[in-house]
Amino acid sequence: xxxxxQACVNGLLMGGFYSLMGMGQNVIFGAMKIVNxxxxxxxxxxxxxxxxxxxxxxxxxxxxxxxxxVIMFFLGAVIQFTLITPALETKSFTNxxxxxxxxxxxxxxxxxxxxxxxxxxxxxxxxxTYINMGPVTMALPRxxxxxxxxxxxxxxxxxxxxxxxxxxxxxxSQNPVGAEVVGINTKRIYxxxxxxxxxxxxxxGALLTGFYTIFPTAGASFGFRALIVVVVxxxxxxxxxxxxxxxxxxxxxxxxxxVSPSYSDxxxxxxxxxxxxxRQLIVIRxx
Amino acid sequence: MADxxxxxxxxxxxxxxxxxxxxxxxxxxxxxxxxxxxxxNGAGKSTTFxxxxxxxxxxxxxxxxxxxxITNKKAYEYTKMxxxxxxxxxxxLKNLSVLENVAASTYxxxxxxxxxxxxxxxxxxxxxxxxxxxxxHVLAKDMGTPDQKRLEMARALGTKPELLFxxxxxxxxxxxxxxxxxxxxxxxxxxxxxIFLIEHIMQAVVSLCEEVIVLHHGEKIAEGTPSxxxxxxxxxxxxxxxxxxxxx
Amino acid sequence: xxxxxxAVRAYHRNVGIVIGLIxxxxxxxxxFVKSPYILNIFVLVFYISTLSMAWNLLGGxxxxxxLGHAAYMGLxxxxxxxxxxxxxxxxxxxxxxxxxxxxxxxxxxxxxxxILRGPYFTLVSIAFGEALRQFIINSSFFGRASxxxxxxxxxxxxxxxxxxxxxxxxVGLVMVILIYLLMKKIERSRMGYxxxxxxxxxxxxxxxxxxxxxxxxxxxxxxxxVAALVGFYYACYIRYIDPELMIQAKSTESVLPAVVGGAxxxxxxxxxxxxxxxxSEFLRAKYSAMLPGINMLLYAIVLLIVIRFRPSGILGWYxxxxxxxxxxxxxxxxxxxxxxxxxxxxxxxGRKEA
Numbered sequence: 001x002x003x004x005x006q007a008c009v010n011g012l013l014m015g016g017f018y019s020l021m022g023m024g025q026n027v028i029f030g031a032m033k034i035v036n037x038x039x040x041x042x043x044x045x046x047x048x049x050x051x052x053x054x055x056x057x058x059x060x061x062x063x064x065x066x067x068x069x070v071i072m073f074f075l076g077a078v079i080q081f082t083l084i085t086p087a088l089e090t091k092s093f094t095n096x097x098x099x100x101x102x103x104x105x106x107x108x109x110x111x112x113x114x115x116x117x118x119x120x121x122x123x124x125x126x127x128x129t130y131i132n133m134g135p136v137t138m139a140l141p142r143x144x145x146x147x148x149x150x151x152x153x154x155x156x157x158x159x160x161x162x163x164x165x166x167x168x169x170x171x172x173s174q175n176p177v178g179a180e181v182v183g184i185n186t187k188r189i190y191x192x193x194x195x196x197x198x199x200x201x202x203x204x205g206a207l208l209t210g211f212y213t214i215f216p217t218a219g220a221s222f223g224f225r226a227l228i229v230v231v232v233x234x235x236x237x238x239x240x241x242x243x244x245x246x247x248x249x250x251x252x253x254x255x256x257x258x259v260s261p262s263y264s265d266x267x268x269x270x271x272x273x274x275x276x277x278x279r280q281l282i283v284i285r286x287x
Numbered sequence: 288m289a290d291x292x293x294x295x296x297x298x299x300x301x302x303x304x305x306x307x308x309x310x311x312x313x314x315x316x317x318x319x320x321x322x323x324x325x326x327x328n329g330a331g332k333s334t335t336f337x338x339x340x341x342x343x344x345x346x347x348x349x350x351x352x353x354x355x356x357i358t359n360k361k362a363y364e365y366t367k368m369x370x371x372x373x374x375x376x377x378x379x380l381k382n383l384s385v386l387e388n389v390a391a392s393t394y395x396x397x398x399x400x401x402x403x404x405x406x407x408x409x410x411x412x413x414x415x416x417x418x419x420x421x422x423x424h425v426l427a428k429d430m431g432t433p434d435q436k437r438l439e440m441a442r443a444l445g446t447k448p449e450l451l452f453x454x455x456x457x458x459x460x461x462x463x464x465x466x467x468x469x470x471x472x473x474x475x476x477x478x479x480x481x482i483f484l485i486e487h488i489m490q491a492v493v494s495l496c497e498e499v500i501v502l503h504h505g506e507k508i509a510e511g512t513p514s515x516x517x518x519x520x521x522x523x524x525x526x527x528x529x530x531x532x533x534x535x
Numbered sequence: 536x537x538x539x540x541x542a543v544r545a546y547h548r549n550v551g552i553v554i555g556l557i558x559x560x561x562x563x564x565x566x567f568v569k570s571p572y573i574l575n576i577f578v579l580v581f582y583i584s585t586l587s588m589a590w591n592l593l594g595g596x597x598x599x600x601x602l603g604h605a606a607y608m609g610l611x612x613x614x615x616x617x618x619x620x621x622x623x624x625x626x627x628x629x630x631x632x633x634x635x636x637x638x639x640x641x642x643x644x645x646x647x648x649x650i651l652r653g654p655y656f657t658l659v660s661i662a663f664g665e666a667l668r669q670f671i672i673n674s675s676f677f678g679r680a681s682x683x684x685x686x687x688x689x690x691x692x693x694x695x696x697x698x699x700x701x702x703x704x705x706v707g708l709v710m711v712i713l714i715y716l717l718m719k720k721i722e723r724s725r726m727g728y729x730x731x732x733x734x735x736x737x738x739x740x741x742x743x744x745x746x747x748x749x750x751x752x753x754x755x756x757x758x759x760x761v762a763a764l765v766g767f768y769y770a771c772y773i774r775y776i777d778p779e780l781m782i783q784a785k786s787t788e789s790v791l792p793a794v795v796g797g798a799x800x801x802x803x804x805x806x807x808x809x810x811x812x813x814x815s816e817f818l819r820a821k822y823s824a825m826l827p828g829i830n831m832l833l834y835a836i837v838l839l840i841v842i843r844f845r846p847s848g849i850l851g852w853y854x855x856x857x858x859x860x861x862x863x864x865x866x867x868x869x870x871x872x873x874x875x876x877x878x879x880x881x882x883x884x885g886r887k888e889a
Contacts, residue, residue, distance in 0.1 A: 112828030
C-alpha cells in the first residue's frame, strides 16, 4: 500500500511538469494551429539558463525562475517575429513543421557545442532534504517545484480568462479573422503567445533543475509528452492540459509499479496512438 | 432506357444533430438534359447535392442511378460510374500546373489514361475545349476565380463522365464571365453529358435549364420548366419575400 | 516539323550525355579515391539519400509528414539480421524478408493511423516509431538494448561482406539509382498523380475517383520497404545494429536532405544529400573532438535558412533561376516548351478547330 501511495505521489509530482509543458504547447497550438516541435528543447534551454545563472551569480534555482521566464519570453518573441510569422504566411504546414523541428535541432546541437554532452546538476543546501508524510517520502526540491508550478498554472488560467491580453489570445485562438476584424493585431498576439508558451517551457526547465540532470537532449521526452497532454486534454483547454499531465504522470508510475519500469515508455506511446486513433474515429462518426 | 431517369432521388432526409437540413425530398434528373436546383441561402441545396455526390449518406431515403441503388456509394466510387462533380469552394491542386491538374483526373474514372503521355494528351484536349490551353503551365494557385472555376470543370471532365454535377459554378463571376460559363456548360451538354447544377444566379438557371427544382427550408416547393417555376405562387413568395427582406 | 524533331532529339541526346557523364564520374571514383574516409562519406550519401527518397514518397509527394522513418529502417535491419543469425539464411534473401516484414508492419499495423491528418499524422508517426523502438528494447528476441551483430568472416558477395569499402560503394550506388528510377516511375504513373492529388486536397482526390486511404497505404508500404532495404544495407555495412538506430533524431536526419534539396521533387533528396552529407561529415571529422554537434548545428542553420528564404528547397530555387536558363539554353540546347509539346503530343493548340 505504501509503495502504491508513493507511486501516486511520484506520478503527481512528475505529472505537474507534463501539465506545465502541455499548457505552453496548448497556448501556441491554440493561437496558431501549429505544433511546436521544439518545445522540449525550450525546456532544455531553460535548464541551461538556470544552470548558468547558478554557476555565475550563485543564484538559487528558484530565484532564477522569473529571470528565466523573462529571457525565454523574449527568445520566443524574437523567434516568432523573425521565423514563424513569415512562415505562417506561406500557409504550408510542412514548412512550419520543419521550421520548429529545425529550431529544435539548432537548440539541442547548439547546447551540445556550447556545453558539451556532460550531465550537469545543480546542488543546493536542500537538494538532499526529504520530507516524510505518513508512508510517503518526498524530496524537498520536487515538492517546492510542484508548488511553484501549481501557482504558475493557476496564474496562467486566470491570465487567459480575465486579462485583456488573455482574452485577445483566446479570441485569436477561436477565430483569427474575426479577431482581426474587431481590431486585434493578430501578429502581435502571435508574438506574445509564442513568447508565453516558450516562457512556460523555460519555467518548467528551471523548476526541474533542482533534482534533474541537465544535458542537451534532456527536453526531448518532455517535449513529446507535452504533445500527448495537448491531444488528450483537448485543444485550447488549460484545465484539460493540467489534468491530462497529471494523468500521464500517474500512468507512467503505475505502469512502472505494476508492470515494469522499462515498459512505461512503450505503454505511454501505445496508449497515445490508441487515444489519437479512437478520438479521430469518434470525430468521424459524429459527422 | 430513355424512360428511366439518370438519377432518381426518393424521399431523402438529412439530419445533423437534431437539425433537419433536408426533409423528404424526391425528384429525378432526365438523361441528356440540364436540370437545375435553386433556392435561397440555407435551403438545403448543398446538403442535397453532397448526398447525391456521396460526400455523406442521407439519413433516410434512397438515390438511384439508372435504376441502380447508389445511396451508400463512397465519393471515390462515383467516377467509375461515369459521374463527376465540381466544388462550390474550388479545390484546385494548388501546387500543380493546370495541365497536371487535368492530367491527374484523366488517370481515373471508368476509362482511365494508360500512361502519362496519354493522360497529358487527353488533358490538353480538355484544356483546348474549356479555353485554358494558354494557361496550361500556370500553377493552379496563381489563377483567378473564373479560371479556377473552368479548371474545376475541366478536371471533372477528365474522368469522362456521362453525368456532371456543378456546384454553384457561376457564383462570384461577373455578367460577362457568367455568359461565357453558360456557353461552356451548354457545349459540355451538347457533347452528350447530362448536367445537374445548383445555382444562385436566376438568369443562368433560366437560360440553361429545361427542368428546375426549387428548395426552401429543406423541402421541395416546386419543380417544372423555368417558366412554370417562375410563376409558381410559392416560389414568388419565397423570392419576393427574400427581396423585401434584403431591402429592409 | 523535321527541324523541330531534330532539335528535340538533339536535346534528349544532350541530356543523355550529361547523365552519362555524371554516372561515369561516380563509377570511376573508387578507382582514383582510395581513402576509406572519403569512400565512407559516399556510402553515407548513398544510403541516407535513399532513405530520404523513401521518406519523400510519403512526405514530399503524398504530403504525409512522417517523423518515424528511422523505425522502418531499423526494423528492416533487425528483421534481416535476425533471419541471418537465427537461420543462417543468405543475406540477399534476408533483405527481401526484411522488406516484406516491414511492408506488412507498415501496411497492416500502421494502417489505422491513416485516419489522422496533418499534425496528428506526424505525431502518430513519431509515437509509432518510438513504440517500435521501445518494443525492441524490451524484447530479448531482438537482443534488447545491446543490439545484435552480424558474423564477420572472409570477403564474399554471397554473404555481402567485405573488408574494403569499394563493394559497398558500388552496391550503394546501384541502390540509389534503382530507387531513384522507381520513384521517377511512380511519379509519372497513376499512383504518383493520385499521391500528389491527395497532398493538395483529399476531397478533390475523392471526387476524381481516388480512394485516399488506399493510395496512402500504397505509399507508406513502398516507402517503408525502401527504408527496410536501407536498413539491411546499413546492417551489412556496419555489421552491428542496436535500438539507437531508430531514435527520433535519426528520423529527422533522414528527412533533412529532402527538405533542403526540395521535397516537391524526386531529385530533392539526392541534391540535398549530395550537398549536405559531405559537408556535415567533414565538419564532424574536423571539429567534433572539440565541438561535438557542430555538424548538426550547421545542418540546422542551413535548414532554417532554406525554410525561411527558399521554402521549396534548393531545387525549387534552381527551377526558377538563371542558372537553369543558362544550362538549358547554352549547354543542353533545350527547345521551347511549345516545340517539345508539339513533338511529344499529338494534340496541339488550334488543331481541334482546324
